[in-house]
Amino acid sequence: MISANEPFERRHPSQTNLDPKTSFSYENEGSDIRLPVPAEFSFAENVAHLSTATNESLYTLREGRIYKAIAVGREDTVVEIAADGDTHLRIRFIEEPASDSPTLREGVARYVHDWFDLGTDLKPFYEMARQDPLLKQAVVSFYGLRNMGIPDLYEAICWGILGQQINLAFAYTLKRRFVEKFGRVIERAGESYWLFPTAEDLASFTPEDLSAAGMTTVKKCEYLVDTARLIASGELTKEQLLQTGDVKQAEKMLVKIRGIGPWTAHYVLMRCLRMPDAFPIDDVGLHHSIRHVLGLDTKPSKERILELSAGWTQWESYATFYLWRFLY
Missing domain, CATH: 1.10.340.30 (Hypothetical protein; domain 2)
Structure with missing residues (x-):
C-alpha cells in the first residue's frame, strides 16, 4: 500500500493499491494509473456502446479513447481512458498539476472501476445466457460489454x-x-x-x-x-x-x-x-428488443416477458442491458 506521505517520484510501477473488501486494485506507473480488467471485458465493445449516445455531454470519444471529467471530493480532474493490452485500462491525467495526490488517484481509479462495473464476474451470466433463446445472440454479438453505470x-x-x-x-x-x-x-x-x-x-x-x-x-x-x-x-x-x-x-x-x-x-x-435483479420490466426499449429478437409482430405482454425471463434469476439487470444494446 502506497503511503500518502511518500513522494510521487519514488513510487515504483509495480506497487499496487488493494482494497480487500472489494478486490479493487490499481497500479501506479509513472503519472498514469493501470487498472486491471477481467477476462470477460472488451474495451472496444464498451466504447462502441458509448458511441451510440447522441449529444452526450459528460464524456468525449476520440480515436478509440474516452475523455471524461471526474470529481473526487472537492477535486475535479480530466482523464483519458484507453485499453492497455487485454488485461488493463490505462488512465492518463490531462494537464493535472495534482496528479500525484494519492486521494485523487484512488478516487479516479475507483470511479472508473465502478463506471465499467469491473467488479462483477460475468462468467455465470454468459453460461446462463448461451442457453437462453433471448440472450444467446446478444452475448455473442456484444461479448465483453459491461453494464456501464x-x-x-x-x-x-x-x-x-x-x-x-x-x-x-x-x-x-x-x-x-x-x-x-x-x-x-x-x-x-x-x-x-x-x-x-x-x-x-x-x-x-x-x-x-x-x-x-x-x-x-x-x-x-x-x-x-x-x-x-x-x-x-x-x-x-x-x-x-x-x-x-x-x-x-x-x-x-x-x-x-x-x-x-x-x-x-x-x-x-x-x-x-448495481443490484443484479433490478428489472425495469415495463421499459419500452426492452419490449422492442424482445420483439426484435423473436421476430414478433407486436410487443410481448408482461406475462410473456415474465415467462421468457424465468431463467434470468439474479441476472435480470444484465439481461436487460444486453437486450437494450440491440437498439441503442
Missing part, C-alpha cells in the same frame, strides 16, 4: 426522471441543457469537459429556476429539486439503499419520492446501485 445517485435519478415518457434523443438534449446550465466545466488542453451538477448545487434552486432554463415540464423540475434536497440533506443516500440488501425494499424506498415510479426506481437500482 452511473456511480452518482443524484445523476442516476435525474437521468431517470429526464427520460420519462420522451424519446432518447430529446432526453440527451435535456441532459446537455441541464449539465451546461447547472454543472461545472473544466478546461484542459483547449477542450471543455463537463461535470454533472451535484445534489448540493441544485438544492439551492427552485423548480421555477429549472423551468426558466428550459428543463421540460414544471413537474419534472419539481422532482429534480425535491430529490436534490433529499440527497443534500442526507435523507437519501446510496448507503441506505444498499443496506436494504433487497431490490424490493430498495424500490419501496425510492417510489416514496415524488417523480419516481417503478421504472425509474429499477433503472436507478440497475445503473447506480
Whole structure:
C-alpha cells in the first residue's frame, strides 16, 4: 500500500493499491494509473456502446479513447481512458498539476472501476445466457460489454426522471441543457469537459429556476429539486439503499419520492446501485428488443416477458442491458 506521505517520484510501477473488501486494485506507473480488467471485458465493445449516445455531454470519444471529467471530493480532474493490452485500462491525467495526490488517484481509479462495473464476474451470466433463446445472440454479438453505470445517485435519478415518457434523443438534449446550465466545466488542453451538477448545487434552486432554463415540464423540475434536497440533506443516500440488501425494499424506498415510479426506481437500482435483479420490466426499449429478437409482430405482454425471463434469476439487470444494446 502506497503511503500518502511518500513522494510521487519514488513510487515504483509495480506497487499496487488493494482494497480487500472489494478486490479493487490499481497500479501506479509513472503519472498514469493501470487498472486491471477481467477476462470477460472488451474495451472496444464498451466504447462502441458509448458511441451510440447522441449529444452526450459528460464524456468525449476520440480515436478509440474516452475523455471524461471526474470529481473526487472537492477535486475535479480530466482523464483519458484507453485499453492497455487485454488485461488493463490505462488512465492518463490531462494537464493535472495534482496528479500525484494519492486521494485523487484512488478516487479516479475507483470511479472508473465502478463506471465499467469491473467488479462483477460475468462468467455465470454468459453460461446462463448461451442457453437462453433471448440472450444467446446478444452475448455473442456484444461479448465483453459491461453494464456501464452511473456511480452518482443524484445523476442516476435525474437521468431517470429526464427520460420519462420522451424519446432518447430529446432526453440527451435535456441532459446537455441541464449539465451546461447547472454543472461545472473544466478546461484542459483547449477542450471543455463537463461535470454533472451535484445534489448540493441544485438544492439551492427552485423548480421555477429549472423551468426558466428550459428543463421540460414544471413537474419534472419539481422532482429534480425535491430529490436534490433529499440527497443534500442526507435523507437519501446510496448507503441506505444498499443496506436494504433487497431490490424490493430498495424500490419501496425510492417510489416514496415524488417523480419516481417503478421504472425509474429499477433503472436507478440497475445503473447506480448495481443490484443484479433490478428489472425495469415495463421499459419500452426492452419490449422492442424482445420483439426484435423473436421476430414478433407486436410487443410481448408482461406475462410473456415474465415467462421468457424465468431463467434470468439474479441476472435480470444484465439481461436487460444486453437486450437494450440491440437498439441503442
